Amino acid sequence: MGILTTRRGFLAGGTGLVLALTLPVGRGRAQMTVTGPFAPNAFVRIGTDDLVTVTIKHIEMGQGPYTGLATLVAEELDADWAQMRAEAAPADDTLYANLAFGAQGTGGSTAIANSFMQMRKAGAAARAMLVAAAAQEWDVPASEITVKAGVIAHSGSGRSSGFGALANAAATQPVPEDPPVKAQADFALIGTDRPKLDTVSKSNGTAQFTMDVYRDGMLTVLVAHPPKFGATLAGVDDSAALAVKGVRMVRPIPSGVAVYATNTYAALKGRDALVLDWDDSAAETRGTEDMFAAFAEAAAQGGQTVEEEGDLAPLDAAATVLSAEYRFPYLAHAPMEPLDAVIETRGGKAEMWFGSQFPSFDRLAVAEALGIAPPDVSINVLLAGGSFGRRAQGSAHLAVEAAEVAKAAGRDGTFKLVWTREDDLRGGYYRPMTVHRLRAGLDADGKIVGWENVVANQSILAGTPMEGMLQGGPDNTSFEGSTGLPYRFAARRIGWAAMESPVSVLWWRSVGHTHTAYAVETFLDEVLEAAGQDPVQGRLDLLAAESTRERAVIEEAARMAGWQGRRRDGKGYGIAYAKSFGSYVAQVAEVEDRSGIPHVTRVWCAIDCGIAVNPNVIRAQMEGGIGYGLGTALHSRITLAPGGGIEQSNFHDYRMLRINEMPAVEVSIIASDQDPTGVGEPGVPPIAPAMANAWRALTGQKQYQLPFLGGAMA
Structure with a gap:
């Protein structure tokens, strides 16, 4: 290098x-x-x-x-x-x-x-x-x-x-x-x-987001996208849409049908009035349960080996063999600001205003879509109301859609492309649906003699302009966090089965770690319990002597929580550890049983992220990551009905964490002289397994499929 x-x-x-x-x-x-x-x-x-x-x-x-x-x-x-x-x-x-x-x-x-x-x-x-x-x-x-x-x-x-x-x-x-x-x-x-x-500026309203951008003569544009992933437009009757006051034109574009109007309301009403015919011949028509069954079958077949150490033969002959199958649904990012972008074309050049997370990709993609040189595309990067990975589009699909909108207009002008909340939740680019199949063997002394984890899901990078990063190998973002574990097992094997679907997937806050940490840390907790070991001490005993940073955060989280075991005073306690994006994080969750529903009352979080540049920002990111991860673990899921249609549309059925569900959070930042590492994502992976471990300690219930509450209103 x-x-x-x-x-x-x-x-x-x-x-x-x-x-x-x-x-x-x-x-x-x-x-x-x-x-x-x-x-x-x-x-x-x-x-x-x-x-x-x-x-x-x-x-x-x-x-x-x-x-x-x-x-x-x-x-x-x-x-x-x-x-x-x-x-x-x-x-x-x-x-x-x-x-x-x-x-x-x-x-x-x-x-x-x-x-x-x-x-x-x-x-x-x-x-x-x-x-x-x-x-x-x-x-x-x-x-x-x-x-x-x-x-x-x-x-x-x-x-x-x-x-x-x-x-x-x-x-x-x-x-x-x-x-x-x-x-x-x-x-x-x-x-x-x-x-x-x-x-x-964010408090007094002077901060500028994309929705705040208004240009002279600007038209607002909404796009009708296919209701099923992989479907294409077969026909459109736009006569009723064009009759809506304020609608100026309707144009087919590669991603759907664009409605141009003088204001957002007119664009919405115009889009609602479209009569659309979709070709489903290449669409995903399986429902969620059928897809889970296919993913589980692939995981059961073992997948391709992506990490292997030692001989797994003793696993099958072990004194105790434990196994579990974990299922994780598609998840939307659901940032508070849905996707939007403003594009202005004039004299063979284009200027854009939006929350571009990958300006490099967006600029090149817009230039290609418009048939102009990249230097003739300028992008003004604005503040964004959250992302969690949603705006980091390897395909640059939002920027390309804005460019196609401008191109289809057939004239120079300014166009504001707006996605509604429903567009966002039904628009794909989800965290991949995933199945984990785990096995572990214990000998008569409670030592783990073998560990196997097979992951089945879609590749995020395959089929995108970033596929070259794979260099012909497996997509590490699909199973990261299941490999490279600090725990010393006598033997281990990690497998990955690459699945395919027209449903588009994307990195989601903490990417692979969001599901691998849950599967690894909850299953390990069960294995340690079967071996008669304490969750904290059992993890520490599995660490190598050189794993000092891992040991430090686990010990600190336990110290903060006053760890005394899995249960006390009618509450359950669970611990989980994960390293992601270079940072080491351990969390202890305290859980109560409220009418059969887990309620996390307190979380103690220890993080080693190298030199802490802004401690308050680090604490805020840990708190936000805990809330984000907890909400999705409890409530969130994107499901396909039989036939392939998305069942969720807004926050009434894609449930997020509410303020009364947010636990008290205490964060300890480990002093370090190492260069800084990530904090935006590492707070997410440990919270769901910490909660699940505490819930199992309290009630004996094991949660092998997320979300806990099925996304229902509670």
Whole structure:
């Protein structure tokens, strides 16, 4: 793998000091050059008004990159937090690539991890140039100048200045090739709680989301999609739709039939008035139960081996053999803001405004759909009201649909594509339906002599433009978390059966870990109980000596909960552990039986995510992940009726967690000197198995199929 090298440049202009920074993959020494006036490839801009604006290459959808990445810059710049600002980067793959992907995009809980040193170096270089400018202007040694909380000072002469007064002069200074960054012991902002930079605008209504975008002459567009996955349009009668006041036109597009109107209400009424004929010959017509049966049969056949260690022969001859089959439904992401996008075409170019999570893919796909060059497509990345993976579309299907809408209009113009909640829940790109088939064997002493887990589900990457990432091998995102376990078993085998269906699937918050953690951790809990072992001590005993980070979070979660065993005072207690996206998380759940329904009253969560850049953001992400994972485990499912139609349509039948169901959550962040790892997703995987283990401890009931409550109103 090549060494990441940098090219950094300060851009001089009337607005102060701007730092441009790119990190192409290659070998060689970092080089910096002054590249001219302000350009959109800047990460750091210091205005003459003392404000520091950080251009953020990762979409802000509630997970905190505006605050986190600005913190990294502010730390090395020695800025005052009150002077920090953040703005979204435009689509520009060459300048704003995610260093974990090699393309511009947000996902896999990589925002802080891939930017950690990149943004710190940007701040450190800006600081060095400000100091050099001050030293020159004051005629004092740079080594005698200090910077603290946004003030540049020289104690000997009594001179001091804010950043703004020196910004233009700093832009003329030689650029340090590789500015040093602080030691962890010297951090002043990293590791402390700071107000989030986007809180005020989201509170007072000035924050701009896609639905807030209105352009002169804009038409609102809704698309009628096929009611079954894989169906295609056979015919349309649009006469009644065109008679609806406000409807301007109706056009077939590859994904369905688009209705263009002067407002959302007219577009809705026009779409309702369409008479549509669909061809189901290539559609998914199986119901959920038939699909589960097919997936279970494939899992029973063993699948292809994706991990194997030791000899499994003793498993069948073990003193005790346990087995279980787990079933997980399709799940929608259901972010509070459904999909939407604004596109404007003029003179052979296109400009877009939307919450683009993968601008690289979206830009290329739109260019291809419109038949124009990628540089002629510009994307303004807006705030997004959640995603949980939904906007991270390898197929760029939303951006392509917007482009097809603009193309089908037959003229230049501005079009706002809107998906309703019903469109979102019935629109596919779900967490894959999955079946796990597990077996474990215990010898007479209670030692686990064999462990087998076969996973059957659809590949997320196969058949998409990202299929090349598989390099002909299995799709790790389908079974991640079932492999690479820290537990020492005498022998293990993990298998995967690749299933096919026209139902579209996508990564969903924590991707494969969302189901593998449940299957692994609940089944392991049963195995430990059969062996007469405590759930906490049993897990610790299975860890290797070098598994120090795993051990630390398990022990910390147990300590926080005052662990005394599976039951006490009429309540059940369960623990679960999962490592995902580089972070180690253990959770203990306390559960009560309320008229036969599990109610989680408290959750204790321990996380090791390396250096904690913004502890409050980490706590918030753990709390949010726990609520999200708990709600789906209790209530959520997408099911197909016999014949293939989706049965859910809105929150009345795709149930989410309610506020009175949210447990009290306590989060402990393990101190670390390791580089930061993910926090957006790792809070999700352990909560469902922790709850299930507590419920089984309390009632003896085992839950092999989610959700617990079948999605019914409770």
